[in-house]
Amino acid sequence: MQLLRLGGAIGLVLARTVLHLPKLDRRELGRSLFLFGYKSMPLAVGTGALIGSTVVLQAGVYANKFGTRQYTGWAAGYALVWEFGPLLLGLMLAARIGARNAAELALLSVNGQIEGLRGISLDPFRILVVPRVLASAISVTALSTVTFLVAIAWEGISAYFTLSLPLRVFFNSFSELLGVGDLAGGILKSLAFGTAIALVSTAVGLRATGGARGVGQAAASAVVMSCGSIFALDFLLTPVLMRVFGT
Amino acid sequence: MSELLRVSGATLVLFARTLRSIRREGLSFRQTLVQAYALGASSALLVGMGMTFFGVVVTSIAYAQARKYVGNVTILGPAYFELIVREFAPMMTALLAASRSAAATSAELGAMSVNEQIEALELSAADPIAELVAPRLVASVLSMPALSVIGIATASISAALSVTYLFHADGWSFVDPRFIERGDVLCSFVKSVLCGAFIPLIASVRGFAARGGAASVGDAVTLGVVGACMGCLVIDFLVAATFLVIGL
Amino acid sequence: MTIEINPGTKVVLWGAAASGKTTLLKTLAGLIRPSSGHVRWGHHDPAALTSSVRRELQSNFGMVFQSDALFDSMSVLENVLLPLRKRRVPEDEARARALEAIERVGLTDAMLKRPEALSGGMKKRCGVARAIVSRPSVLLADDPFAGLDPATEKSIAELLLEVSRGRTLIAALPDPVDALPADRLVHLTQGELT
Numbered sequence: 156m157q158l159l160r161l162g163g164a165i166g167l168v169l170a171r172t173v174l175h176l177p178k179l180d181r182r183e184l185g186r187s188l189f190l191f192g193y194k195s196m197p198l199a200v201g202t203g204a205l206i207g208s209t210v211v212l213q214a215g216v217y218a219n220k221f222g223t224r225q226y227t228g229w230a231a232g233y234a235l236v237w238e239f240g241p242l243l244l245g246l247m248l249a250a251r252i253g254a255r256n257a258a259e260l261a262l263l264s265v266n267g268q269i270e271g272l273r274g275i276s277l278d279p280f281r282i283l284v285v286p287r288v289l290a291s292a293i294s295v296t297a298l299s300t301v302t303f304l305v306a307i308a309w310e311g312i313s314a315y316f317t318l319s320l321p322l323r324v325f326f327n328s329f330s331e332l333l334g335v336g337d338l339a340g341g342i343l344k345s346l347a348f349g350t351a352i353a354l355v356s357t358a359v360g361l362r363a364t365g366g367a368r369g370v371g372q373a374a375a376s377a378v379v380m381s382c383g384s385i386f387a388l389d390f391l392l393t394p395v396l397m398r399v400f401g402t
Numbered sequence: 403m404s405e406l407l408r409v410s411g412a413t414l415v416l417f418a419r420t421l422r423s424i425r426r427e428g429l430s431f432r433q434t435l436v437q438a439y440a441l442g443a444s445s446a447l448l449v450g451m452g453m454t455f456f457g458v459v460v461t462s463i464a465y466a467q468a469r470k471y472v473g474n475v476t477i478l479g480p481a482y483f484e485l486i487v488r489e490f491a492p493m494m495t496a497l498l499a500a501s502r503s504a505a506a507t508s509a510e511l512g513a514m515s516v517n518e519q520i521e522a523l524e525l526s527a528a529d530p531i532a533e534l535v536a537p538r539l540v541a542s543v544l545s546m547p548a549l550s551v552i553g554i555a556t557a558s559i560s561a562a563l564s565v566t567y568l569f570h571a572d573g574w575s576f577v578d579p580r581f582i583e584r585g586d587v588l589c590s591f592v593k594s595v596l597c598g599a600f601i602p603l604i605a606s607v608r609g610f611a612a613r614g615g616a617a618s619v620g621d622a623v624t625l626g627v628v629g630a631c632m633g634c635l636v637i638d639f640l641v642a643a644t645f646l647v648i649g650l
Numbered sequence: 651m652t653i654e655i656n657p658g659t660k661v662v663l664w665g666a667a668a669s670g671k672t673t674l675l676k677t678l679a680g681l682i683r684p685s686s687g688h689v690r691w692g693h694h695d696p697a698a699l700t701s702s703v704r705r706e707l708q709s710n711f712g713m714v715f716q717s718d719a720l721f722d723s724m725s726v727l728e729n730v731l732l733p734l735r736k737r738r739v740p741e742d743e744a745r746a747r748a749l750e751a752i753e754r755v756g757l758t759d760a761m762l763k764r765p766e767a768l769s770g771g772m773k774k775r776c777g778v779a780r781a782i783v784s785r786p787s788v789l790l791a792d793d794p795f796a797g798l799d800p801a802t803e804k805s806i807a808e809l810l811l812e813v814s815r816g817r818t819l820i821a822a823l824p825d826p827v828d829a830l831p832a833d834r835l836v837h838l839t840q841g842e843l844t
Contacts, residue, residue: 198628205635209489212642238463243635246497250627254505258620265616367516367616371509374623378501383448390455393462426702521681522719525712526733526780527705 161380164358168284172354175278175285183286191252191287192294199298202247203305206239210306211313241341242389244302245348248295249381253356256287257377260360261370269361284361288353295349296342303341340396347388352381409629412607413600416531420539420603423532430537438541440506445499445549452498453491453553457560458568460486461576465569476565479576486557486577488586493638495553496597499546500630504605507538508626511609512619520610530610538602546598547591554590589645596641597634604629653836657787660811660819664826665838671822672716674838675790678820679711680704709737712781714791714810718773720765726752726776727761733784751783755809771802775809782813789814791821804829 260283263269272279311322356377363373464482468474511534514520523530558577566573608626612618655661663671676682677689680696689696696704720729730751734744752761755775765773774794781789791810795803807829810819826835 198632201632202635205639209639209642212639212646238459243497246501247628247631250501250505250631251624254624254627255620258617258623262617262620366513367619368509368513370616371513371619371623374620375505375509378505378623378627379448382498382501383452386452386455389459393459397462397466517717518715518719519721521676521713522715522721522780524681524705525679525708527709527736527784528732529701529705 161358161362164362165354168288168354168358168361171280172285172288175281176289178281179289180282180286183282184290187286187290188294190255191290192297195248195251195294195298196301198247198251199244199302200305202244203240203302204309206243206302207306207309208313210239211310238393240303240306241299241344241348242385244299245295245345245352245385245389246382248298248349249352249385250378252291252294253352253377253381254374256291256353257356257360257363258370258374260357261363261373264361264363265366265369284357287357288350291353292346292349295352296345299345299348300342340399343396344389344392347392348385351384351388355381355384409604409607413603416535416603416607417539417599419531420535423529424536424540427529427532427536429540430533433533433537434540437537438545441499441503441538441541442545442548444506445502445545446552448502449495449498449549449553450556453494453557454560456490456494457486457557458564460490460557461561461564461569464576465565474571476571476575479565479578480581482561483558483577484581484586486561487554487582488589489638489642491553491557492550492590492593492597493634495550496546496594496601496634496638497631499542499549500597500601500634501627503538503542504601504626504630505623507602507605508609508612508622509619511606512612512622512626515610515612515622516615516619535602535606538606539599542602543595543598546594546601550590550594585645589641592645593638593641596637600633600637601630604633655818655820657818658816659833660814660831661821661834661836662826662830662832663820663822663836663838664824667824669838671838672792675713675792675820675822678788679713679790680708709784710787712784712786712789714774714777714781714789714794716792716794716796718765718777720773720776720780722764722766725762725764726757726768726779729765729776730761730779730783733780737784748779748783751779754782754813755779770797771806774798774802774806778806778809778813786817788818788820791819793822793824795823795827803827 260269263283269279269283272282311326315322359377359380360373363369460482464479511520514534520530520534523533562573562577564573565571565576605626608622608629612622663674665671673682677684680689680691683697691707691710694707696707699707721732724732727748730748731744734747735741739747749758749761752758755778757772757775757779760768760772765776768776789810794806794810798806807827810821810830821830821832823830826832
C-alpha cells in the first residue's frame with residue numbers, strides 16, 4: 156500500500172518534470188550539477204580505483220588457481236568492471252545524491268518552505284524538482300564514465316605492478332573484449348540509475364513530516380528505495396540492452 | 403585528507419570506547435536482539451531480492467561472454483561462482499546493509515543528538531555508548547555474515563535457475579561447490595565481519611556529531627551512508643589484498 | 651575571566667543567541683569538554699576524571715534542556731523514572747520519588763501520556779521533573795521560556811524558583827526577566843563574561 160502510494164508519487168514527479176522541462180531554471184540546474192556532480196567526483200574516482208585494484212587482485216587469484224584458464228578469469232574481470240562499475244557507482248551515488256536530495260527537500264517541507272514558495276506564486280517543481288532530476292541524471296552518467304576510465308587505468312597500472320603484465324598487452328586484450336556496444340549499454344544504464352535516484356529521493360523528500368526525526372527518516376528511506384530500484388532497473392535493463400547492443 | 407584521518411580516528415576511538423563500555427556496563431541482551439532484528443529482518447528482504455536480480459544479471463553477462471569466446475556458459479561457472487562467493491555476495495550485501503542500517507543509525511542518533519537527548523541520557527547517569535552503540539555493533543557483527551550467506555544463497559540459486567531455464571545449460575554445474583575452497587569462504591567471512599563492525603561505528607560517529615537543526619541530521623545521514631559504503635569498499639580491497647598475499 | 655558560583659545562589663546568565671550560553675551550561679555540567687580553560691567542581695576537574703567518577707559527580711547536576719530532550723517512546727512517568735533506574739535505585743523507592751517529582755511540577759494527571767501529546771509548557775514541566783528527581787544540588791536551565799506564551803512563562807518561572815529552593819540555580823536566558831529574580835546577573839557577549 157505504502158509502496159503503491161510512493162509509486163504514484165514517483166510517477167507524478169516524473170510527469171511534472173517532463174512537463175516543466177522547457178521552463179527549466181538554469182541557475183538552479185547549475186547549482187545542482189555542482190552539488191551532485193562536481194562534489195561527488197572524489198567518490199567516483201575513489202570507487203573506480205578500488206574496483207580496478209580489487210578486480211586485478213581477484214584475477215591474480217585466478218591466475219594462481221586455474222592456471223590455463225587464466226583467460227577465463229580475465230574475461231570475468233572485464234565484465235566485472237563493466238557490469239559492476241555502473242551498479243556499484245549507482246549504489247554509492249544513491250547514498251550520496253539520494254540522501255542529500257531527500258534531506259534537503261524534506262527539510263524544506265517540514266519547515267513549510269515549500270508551501271511558502273507556492274504562497275509567493277513560485278512553482279516549487281520548476282525551482283526545486285526539475286533541475287535536480289536533470290542534474291542527477293547527467294551527473295550519474297558523467298561520473299560513471301569517470302569511474303569506468305579510472306577503474307580501467309587503475310586496473311592496467313595494478314596489473315603492471317602486481318602481475319607484471321605489460322601495459323600494452325593489457326590494453327590490447329582489453330579492446331578485444333569490449334566493444335562500443337558495451338560502452339553504450341553501460342552509459343544508458345547509468346542514465347537510468349541517475350534518473351531513478353532523483354525521482355525516488357524527490358518523491359520521498361517531499362512527503363516528509365515531523366522535525367529532525369522526519370528529515371533523517373526521509374534521507375534513510377530514500378537511500379534504501381533508490382538502492383532497491385537500482386537493482387530492479389539493472390535486472391530489467393541488462394537483457395534489453397544486451398539484445399539491442401549485444402553481438 | 404585530514405578529514406579522512408579525523409573520521410577514521412574517531413571511528414577507531416569509538417570502537418575502543420564501545421568495547422570498554424561493554425566490559426564495564428555489560429551488554430543489554432534485549433537491545434541487541436532488537437537491533438539484530440531491525441538490521442537483519444529489514445535488510446534480509448533487500449539483500450535477498452537484490453542478489454536474486456544480481457544472479458540473473460551475472461549469468462546473462464557470462465552467457466554473452468561465453469557465446470563470444472568460449473562456447474559453453476558452464477565453463478565460466480567456476481570463475482563466476484567463486485567471484486560470487488568471494489567477492490560479489492559479501493560486497494553487495496555489505497553495501498546494501500550499509501545503506502540500510504547506516505542510514506537508519508545516523509538518522510536516529512543524529513535526531514537524538516540534535517534534540518539533546520544524548521546529553522539528557524548522560525545526565526541520567528546512562529552511558530550513551532553502552533546504550534546506543536554497543537547493541538548496534540554486536541548485532542551488526544553477528545548478522546552481517548548471516549546476511550552474506552543469504553546473499554550467496556539467493557545469488558547462486560537464481561544464477562543456477564537462470565542458466566538452466568534462460569540459457570538452457572546445466573545450471574547446477576555453473577554453481578559447482580567443488581571449486582569453492584576454504585580460503586574463499588574464509589575471505590568472504592572476514593569481509594562481512596569487518597564491514598559489519600565498521601558500518602554501525604561510522605554511522606554512530608556521524609550521528610553523534612550532528613549539531614544544530616534538522617539540516618544537520620540530513621547531513622549526518624549523507625555522510626554516514628557514504629562513509630559506510632566507501633569504508634566497505636576499502637575493507638573489501640584490503641581483505642582481498644591480504645588474502646592474495648598470504649595465498650589463500 | 652573567571653566565574654565562580656557559590657552553592658545556593660540563583661544565577662541568571664544572559665546574552666544574545668549564539669553568545670555561548672548553552673555551551674557554558676553544558677561545560678559546567680561536564681557534558682562538553684572545554685576547548686580551553688577549566689571547570690572545577692569543588693576541587694575536581696571533570697575533564698581529568700575517569701568516566702565512572704565523572705558520572706558519579708554528575709549526579710549533582712540536573713538540567714532542563716532547551717529542546718526538552720524527552721524520549722518520545724516513553725511516558726512522562728518513564729521519562730522521570732529514567733535517571734533513577736539508570737542509577738539502580740530500587741524500583742519501589744524510584745517510583746515513589748518519581749511520583750513526588752511529577753506531583754511537584756503538577757503533571758500527575760498527565761503522567762501516563764507520551765511527551766508528543768503534551769503542550770509546550772507541560773513538556774517543560776516534565777523536563778523539570780526529570781531534572782530534579784535525582785535530587786541534584788545544581789539545577790541548570792537552558793532558555794526555559796523559549797517558545798512559551800507569557801502566562802506559561804510566568805508559571806514555569808515560579809516552578810523553577812520553587813524547585814530550586816535549597817539548590818543552586820543557573821538559568822540561561824536571552825534577557826533577564828522579572829519573573830525570575832536572580833542573586834547574580836551575568837552577561838555573556840561573544841563568549842565574554844561581564
